Amino acid sequence: MAVTKHGIPLHRYLGASSDTKPTKATHDTPIGATFYEYDTGILFITHDGTNWVAKDHGTSIFGKPTLMARGNGTATWSRGQHQKSTTGWTANLKGGVQSAWNDWAAVYVPVNELPLTRLSSALWTWLNTEEEAMGVNMVVWVHDPTDNNKRAEITQDATAASLEKTAGQIAHELSLTTDYFYFYGEGTTGTGLTAAPPNYYGLDDFQADAIFSTWTIYRISFEWGWHAGDIDFKDVWVEDIKLNEIVIPLGPATGTHRKTVIATKLMLATAKTTDEVISESTGAGTDWDFAFGGTGYITKAVITHDADITPRLSLLLFSAPPTGMKNDEGANSNPLTADVPYYLGRIDFPAMSYNGTGDASALATPSTYGNLPLAFDAPTIYGVLLQNDATSTFAAEDLTIALTADMEDN
Numbered sequence: 001m002a003v004t005k006h007g008i009p010l011h012r013y014l015g016a017s018s019d020t021k022p023t024k025a026t027h028d029t030p031i032g033a034t035f036y037e038y039d040t041g042i043l044f045i046t047h048d049g050t051n052w053v054a055k056d057h058g059t060s061i062f063g064k065p066t067l068m069a070r071g072n073g074t075a076t077w078s079r080g081q082h083q084k085s086t087t088g089w090t091a092n093l094k095g096g097v098q099s100a101w102n103d104w105a106a107v108y109v110p111v112n113e114l115p116l117t118r119l120s121s122a123l124w125t126w127l128n129t130e131e132e133a134m135g136v137n138m139v140v141w142v143h144d145p146t147d148n149n150k151r152a153e154i155t156q157d158a159t160a161a162s163l164e165k166t167a168g169q170i171a172h173e174l175s176l177t178t179d180y181f182y183f184y185g186e187g188t189t190g191t192g193l194t195a196a197p198p199n200y201y202g203l204d205d206f207q208a209d210a211i212f213s214t215w216t217i218y219r220i221s222f223e224w225g226w227h228a229g230d231i232d233f234k235d236v237w238v239e240d241i242k243l244n245e246i247v248i249p250l251g252p253a254t255g256t257h258r259k260t261v262i263a264t265k266l267m268l269a270t271a272k273t274t275d276e277v278i279s280e281s282t283g284a285g286t287d288w289d290f291a292f293g294g295t296g297y298i299t300k301a302v303i304t305h306d307a308d309i310t311p312r313l314s315l316l317l318f319s320a321p322p323t324g325m326k327n328d329e330g331a332n333s334n335p336l337t338a339d340v341p342y343y344l345g346r347i348d349f350p351a352m353s354y355n356g357t358g359d360a361s362a363l364a365t366p367s368t369y370g371n372l373p374l375a376f377d378a379p380t381i382y383g384v385l386l387q388n389d390a391t392s393t394f395a396a397e398d399l400t401i402a403l404t405a406d407m408e409d410n
Contacts, residue, residue, distance in 0.1 A: 014038060017115050024049035039115070054244070062248055063110030065091075065241070066409075071103035072096025073225050073233075074293040074379040077252040083169065084125045084239035089251035092379070093136070095225030095233025104225030106139075107238055109248055113216040116142050117207045118244070122174035124222055125240040128167050133231055134224075135163035136238060138174065140203070141219040142212065144187065152185025152215075154206055157197070158226070171240075177202040255409040261290045262402045263383075267305065268328050269396040277330045278313070278385040278399070285327035288315070288383035288401060296407035297373040299366060301347045303402075304359040307395035312351050312388040313362065315401065317344040319378035326384060334384045344381060345374050351389075376405070 011033040013022055021044065022029045029049040036043050042061065044052040054061070067075035078092040093105035119140065126136045137158035143151035156163070160180040164170045179200040183193065191211040193201055206212040220243060225233055241248040265280040265288070272278060279285030303313060316322070316334050320342040324334035335343040348370050349362040364370030385401070 012036070017042075017118055021046075021052050042118075054246075061112050061114055062243055062246060063112065064253055065107050065109045065248055065250060066253065067091055067093075067106070068108055068221075069093075069105040069293055071099065071225075073103045073105035074291060075105040075107075076294045076379045077250075078237060083127075085250055086240070086247055087249050087251045090127075091222075091238040091250060092235060093224040093238060094235045094379070095227070097232045098225060098227040098229055101226055101228055103227075103233075104223060106221045106223040107241065107250075109220045109222075109241065109243065111141075111217040111219055113145055113218065115216050116140070117213055119203070119207075119217060120176075120244055121242075122220070122244075123171065123240070123242040124238065125169065125171040127169055127237040127239060128165070129234040129236065130167045132165050132233060132236075134158035134227065134233070135160075135165050135170070135172065136222050136224050136236060137163060139221045139223055140181075140206075140217055141221065142215040142217050144214070145216045147187065150185075150187025150215075151218075152183045152188055152212070154181050154183045154203070154212075156181055157200060158223070174203070176204045176207075179205075181206065253409045256296065256406045257409060258404065259292060259294075259296075259407050260402055260404045261292055262400060263288045263290055264398045264400045267307075267394045267397060267399045269393055270329060271391065271393045272311070272329060272387045273390045274388065275332050276387050277325050277327060277332050277334075278387055278394075279326055279328040279330075282328045282330075285325075285330070287318075287321055287326055288385060289380060290383065290403050291380045292376070292405055292407065293379050294407050295375075295377045295379075296405040297375050298347070298403050298405045299373050300404040301349065301364040301370065301372065301401065302361065303349055303352070303400070304361040305352070305394065305399040306359050306397040307393070308354060309360050309391050309394065310351050310353060310389075311391040313349045314386045314388060315347045315349070316384045316386065317346065317374065317376065318342045318382045318384075319344055319376065321382050322384055324384065332384070332386050334386075344376050345371060347371055347374060348388075373406075 013035040016039050017037045046052050069075040073096050074094045076092050091107045096103045137156040140154040157180045182197045322339050324336045352360040352362045354360040366372045
């Protein structure tokens with residue numbers, strides 16, 4: 001369309017979102033006229049006297065996306081995959097091993113009281129590591145704007161045939177009429193729809209419902225996980241989100257928050273010599289895993305064990321599982337050359353000490369011996385525990401390591 005100049009007086013209309021907007025045919029509406037919806041706060045403009053678009057492009061409608069995860073799920077912002085991202089950031093979601101609907105990860109997009117009837121389109125893309133049993137599904141969170149005790153989550157069936165699940169790049173465009181949504185909620189008396197699967201509806205059915213048509217959206221999420229079976233949902237990268245033709249920029253917020261992660265192993269009642277690995281088995285030892293679910297800086301490390309021991313210990317940390325020695329009493333070989341790209345550094349603990357009947361313990365902080373703070377850039381970090389001094393026998397009790405980190409908001 002060519003740029004045109006119009007000198008005729010412009011018109012400003014006022015009405016509710018449920019009102020039919022004027023057109024050139026009904027009101028001789030001029031090009032450039034505006035229509036303000038007083039119940040939604042959205043200002044529309046017309047370029048031809050008939051068709052209307054939101055003038056503010058949604059800057060006050062959709063907020064900054066955040067990430068959430070529970071159980072075995074993890075969620076973190078990533079720059080590793082960005083074929084489709086407008087910002088270079090993607091949301092790396094991992095559902096993890098599923099156990100009774102408790103393991104999931106999600107992108108949350110805040111919504112500023114958009115009437116459900118005004119949600120007209122959604123498009124999102126993601127990258128699958130491999131073919132999965134489910135897809136990244138959309139959930140529309142709504143409530144009664146006059147009574148927040150009344151709310152519901154309108155969930156797209158993640159197993160729906162139209163939601164792709166193959167390995168590789170995937171894009172899904174919301175269909176308002178496809179019956180692949182169900183809902184749970186509170187205060188939904190009066191709805192003509194029935195809650196819970198196998199009762200599936202199109203989003204248009206919710207938009208026409210006596211109750212839901214009057215409710216507003218407070219959040220839209222894109223979720224990965226929420227399965228009852230023992231399935232391991234691998235990494236996916238959500239790359240694009242577009243709502244009502246408005247691009248939602250992906251990426252972390254600014255700021256930090258504090259998080260502590262604890263790992264525990266049952267020790268063997270054996271003595272250790274200098275530079276040996278400390279683990280739970282002499283033949284099948286494993287690394288110490290700390291699932292922070294994001295990136296940040298370790299600022300405090302505490303180690304405790306119920307034995308009268310006073311050795312100096314060191315924790316070597318990696319962003320991928322190390323391939324060196326992990327067996328108890330094994331001579332340390334970490335870090336191997338092959339693991340150097342993933343080696344984050346080491347936390348050196350001062351000598352352990354104890355008083356009375358308490359556990360032996362050691363503390364490392366930025367103000368003590370120990371190499372802190374220590375940066376990490378992976379949602380899970382992996383450790384190998386070493387002994388720097390020969391010691392008397394460990395007890396057949398738990399040895400616990402607690403790491404505290406200042407996490408980047410994500």
